[in-house]
Amino acid sequence: MYQAVRGTMDILPEEQPYWRYVEQAIADISRLYGYRRIDTPIFEDTGLFSRSTGEYTDIVQKEMYTFDDRGGNSLTLKPEGTPPVCRAYIQHGLHNLPQPVKLYYICPIFRYDRPQAGRYRQHYQFGCEAIGDADPTLDAEVIDIAWRFYKSLGLNKISLQLNSIGCRQCRPVYLTVLKDYYAGYTDQLCADCKIRLEKNTLRLLDCKQASCRKIAESAPKSADHLCTECDEHFKKLQQYLGLLKIPFEMNHRLVRGLDYYTRTVFEIQPEEEGTQSTLGGGGRYDDLIEELGGKPTPAIGFACGIERIILNLKKEGVAIPVPDSLRVLIAYRGDAAREEAIKLAAGLRQAGISAVTTTGGKSLKAQMRQANSLNVRYAVIIGEDEVKAGTAVLRDMADARQETIAIGQLVERLR
Numbered sequence: 001m002y003q004a005v006r007g008t009m010d011i012l013p014e015e016q017p018y019w020r021y022v023e024q025a026i027a028d029i030s031r032l033y034g035y036r037r038i039d040t041p042i043f044e045d046t047g048l049f050s051r052s053t054g055e056y057t058d059i060v061q062k063e064m065y066t067f068d069d070r071g072g073n074s075l076t077l078k079p080e081g082t083p084p085v086c087r088a089y090i091q092h093g094l095h096n097l098p099q100p101v102k103l104y105y106i107c108p109i110f111r112y113d114r115p116q117a118g119r120y121r122q123h124y125q126f127g128c129e130a131i132g133d134a135d136p137t138l139d140a141e142v143i144d145i146a147w148r149f150y151k152s153l154g155l156n157k158i159s160l161q162l163n164s165i166g167c168r169q170c171r172p173v174y175l176t177v178l179k180d181y182y183a184g185y186t187d188q189l190c191a192d193c194k195i196r197l198e199k200n201t202l203r204l205l206d207c208k209q210a211s212c213r214k215i216a217e218s219a220p221k222s223a224d225h226l227c228t229e230c231d232e233h234f235k236k237l238q239q240y241l242g243l244l245k246i247p248f249e250m251n252h253r254l255v256r257g258l259d260y261y262t263r264t265v266f267e268i269q270p271e272e273e274g275t276q277s278t279l280g281g282g283g284r285y286d287d288l289i290e291e292l293g294g295k296p297t298p299a300i301g302f303a304c305g306i307e308r309i310i311l312n313l314k315k316e317g318v319a320i321p322v323p324d325s326l327r328v329l330i331a332y333r334g335d336a337a338r339e340e341a342i343k344l345a346a347g348l349r350q351a352g353i354s355a356v357t358t359t360g361g362k363s364l365k366a367q368m369r370q371a372n373s374l375n376v377r378y379a380v381i382i383g384e385d386e387v388k389a390g391t392a393v394l395r396d397m398a399d400a401r402q403e404t405i406a407i408g409q410l411v412e413r414l415r
């Protein structure tokens with residue numbers, strides 16, 4: 001028996017209302033803030049990700065689904081949404097539009113992660129990117145979108161963590177200070193952190209191992225080593241978040257798992273923290289577009305996992321709208337009645353009323369059981385007598401009241 005591949009899942013019809021609910025909230029919030037949708041391909045040249053996400057990140061080192069196509073090109077299933085959007089921005093000359101260009105996406109993301117609750121090998125992300133402006137107003141706007149998005153879904157038990165990790169000017173200075181600090185702890189670091197110390201120093205700060213975490217707690221803070229411009233930018237952002245009444249906590253260990261971030265980084269967590277709890281995160285990436293061959297173009301973005309949102313909607317017991325069920329089931333007995341049923345179903349659908357006929361020659365009793373389990377509002381019953389008389393029985397499933405009605409009047413009546 002084939003099973004869905006480990007770390008992937010089917011979204012069965014029962015689950016779909018949650019997905020429609022989240023998608024509607026995404027469409028609403030994006031419209032409110034003027035973000036337009038972009039869709040990029042499922043796979044890209046592998047180099048796009050190794051170049052931007054960062055050669056020594058977990059994603060590039062361990063998690064990408066990379067394969068050669070029949071032409072020998074190395075391709076990778078999208079492990080995150082930002083680099084493809086930047087590639088599209090450059091490729092289609094979007095710098096010619098008024099800046100910043102504001103975009104959003106919903107797409108599947110593929111990571112060879114260790115599957116567990118809230119962590120899958122294929123998951124879906126909603127992300128938005130504001131490209132072409134370094135103004136901290138934009139940082140506040142993107143954080144505001146994330147914050148209001150969760151609130152609009154009914155997720156209220158969330159917290160915002162904030163940090164600034166500086167820019168090309170001040171980061172190297174900070175990294176030297178950080179390396180000096182860690183030099184005193186090398187023998188206590190986990191194997192991954194020993195490599196990080198050399199290759200990806202900043203990520204020492206967000207190691208999940210308890211012993212490394214303790215060392216990180218007392219590490220020098222990037223926010224204390226910002227250049228004047230970054231410091232001012234970060235202060236302005238905090239001021240604007242105050243204006244927007246968005247509470248935040250400073251978290252000096254927050255650096256995010258991708259290499260391209262500059263200045264602002266942030267994450268949204270549920271208040272009750274679990275291991276796979278981060279609801280969403282983002283930050284500024286002022287050098288990425290230039291790194292990918294575009295003009296120097298500052299930008300900021302945010303992404304969140306839809307499965308984790310749904311887990312939290314369930315955990316918080318948020319009531320979601322129940323979609324309309326089918327309106328009408330047409331039950332019948334005999335071939336002549338079946339023909340009437342087929343015609344009637346077509347007429348109802350043309351009038352915008354959802355309708356099904358039964359199939360498979362079930363007894364009338366079985367057909368009525370089906371009407372019950374489909375939760376239809378009305379059943380129409382056509383037997384041999386009704387065919388002869390040109391009528392049908394209309395049954396209101398809510399109160400079991402029945403009336404006989406001319407078949408020609410049914411569509412109008414049900415409308």
Ligand code: AMP
Pocket residue numbers: 080111113118119120121122123125257278279280281282303304305306307308
């Ligand atoms: P990241 O690009 O790692 O910052 O991920 C953005 C968001 O996507 C996270 O905050 C999660 O909500 C979600 N996410 C990341 N990885 C996974 C995964 N393997 N399974 C499910 N959701 C994920």
